[in-house]
Amino acid sequence: MKEMSAMNRKLIQNLAERLSKQVKHFNKTEAEGLIRQFNGLVGDHPSVSGRTVHGLDRGKFRNILHNTFQMTDDMIMDRVFHAFDKNNDGFVSAKEWIEGLSIFLRGTLDEKIKYCFQVYDLNGDGYISREEMFHMLKNSLIRQPTEEDPDEGIKDLVEITLKKMDHDHDSRLSYADFDKAVREENLLLEAFGNCLPDAKNILAFEQLAFQT
Template identity: 85%
Template structure:
C-alpha cells in the first residue's frame, strides 16, 4: 500500500462527488476515474511533495504520451493554463477542471483557453513577437530555406491582417474570439494545444473503463 492508495475509496468517492458538482462536464463516476488516474500518475512521481499535485515533468509526459503534443513551448503554456494558482503543480481540482475544457469544452471555453495559452506573457494580447515565437517553434523547417524567419514573418503579417480587427497590430481577446467564430480552424492557429478527436476518444476509453475490483 503506497501512501497514495491509502487515499481510500471513501475519500475518493467524496472528492469525486464534490468535483463533479463543481465541474459540470464529468459525472461522479468519471470524476472518480480521473482522480484515480491522477493518483496513479502521482504515485510514481519521484519528488516527495506529492501532496501538491502533478509537477511539470509528469504533466508534460501526459501531454506528450497521451495527447501526442511535441512542442515544448506550447506544452509549458498548457501546464500554466491548467495550473490556475501558479504554484507549479496541477492539483486534483485543477486536473479535473482543466480536462473538462481539454476534453469536452464548449467553443467559448476553448477560445478562452487557447488565447490564454498563446498569450505568452499574460498581458491580454497576442503580440507579433509571440506569434513569431510560437510559429517558429511549431513549423517544420525545410532544409532548403535560405532564411526561414522571413517566411514566418510573412505568415505573422498575414495572420495579423486576418485576425486583428481593431488594427492595433496585436490580437486582443475580442479579435481572437471574433476570428475563431468566423473560421473555427483558426482556434489553434499558433500551435496545437488541444487534443484531437482520436486521442480524446482513446484517453476517455482508457480513463473511464470500469475499474477492476482488487
C-alpha cells in the same frame, strides 16, 4: 490493508461527488475515474521544502501531453501546464486536473477560445503580440532546408495572420480579436500551435480513464 483501501475509496468518492458538482462536463463516475487515474500518475508524493505535495509536476504533466496527446512543442506544453496550474504552485492538483480536462476534452467553443488565448498569450498581458506569434509559429512550423532565411517566411505568415485576425488594426490580437476571428473561422482556434487533443486521442484517453 482492506480498511485502508476502503477508506481511500470513500475519500475518492467524496472528492468525485464534490468536483462533479463544481466542474462542468463530467459526472460523478467520470470524476472518480479521473481521480483514480490522477493518483496513479502522481505515484509517490514528491516533497517540496519539507512538505508533501500531492500533484503532477511539470515533467510528469508534459509526459502525459507528449505520450497520450502527441503534443511535441515544448513552449505550447509549458503554456498548457500553466493553464491547468491555476494557483501557480508548480503542481497540478486533482481539482485542477479535472477542471483543466473538462475544457481540454469536452469544452464548449467559448471555453476553448478562452483556453487557447490563455495558452498563446505567452506573457499574460492580455494580448498576443507579433513577437509571441513569431515565437510560436517558428516552433510549430517544419523548416525547409532549402530556405535561405526561414525567419522571413514566418514573418510573412505573422503578417497574413494579423491581417486576418486583427480586427481593430492595432498590430496585436486582443481577446476580442481572437474571439471574433475564431467564431468566423473555427480552424483559427489553434492558429499558433496544437494545444488541444484530437478526437482520436480524446477517445483513447477517456476509454482508459473511465473503464471500470
